[in-house]
Amino acid sequence: MPIYAYRCTDCGHAQDVLQKMSDSPLTDCPACGKSTYAKQVTAAGFQLKGSGWYVTDFRNNGTKPASAAAASESSGSGSSASGTSTSTPAA
Template structure:
């Protein structure tokens, strides 16, 4: 069940409610008892980290983004500026 955020238009009180998608939105503010609650739009506040079925089974090669990979320095960089371009 998703967690919805609400804010009262009358007193500014904010709350979170665990509701089913099919449930009717809340309308009455628990702080001031006025029917001024409005559902807020918010993003999910978590990211699944580490190895798991999605990261390890469905992504291949460099597309994998396992926890801790971004902290590793990249190896094999050429700092001399001399590429592998052939001269004509």
């Protein structure tokens, strides 16, 4: 169940409340009793625990796989080897 932060706009009372997502939001302040209690927008708080996945887990030290390197070399060399342009300038 998520924890929601509430604050009364009238008296300033603030409280974190553990609620189900399906529960309706609280509106009555427990301190002053007025219906000026509202949810606050807060940053999501979560922790990644365990070994998990890291950006370095799948690094290949800057080398391309053999099939990708061969494909990029064969497609790149054909266009740069011609060196001449086939288009004619507009007059």
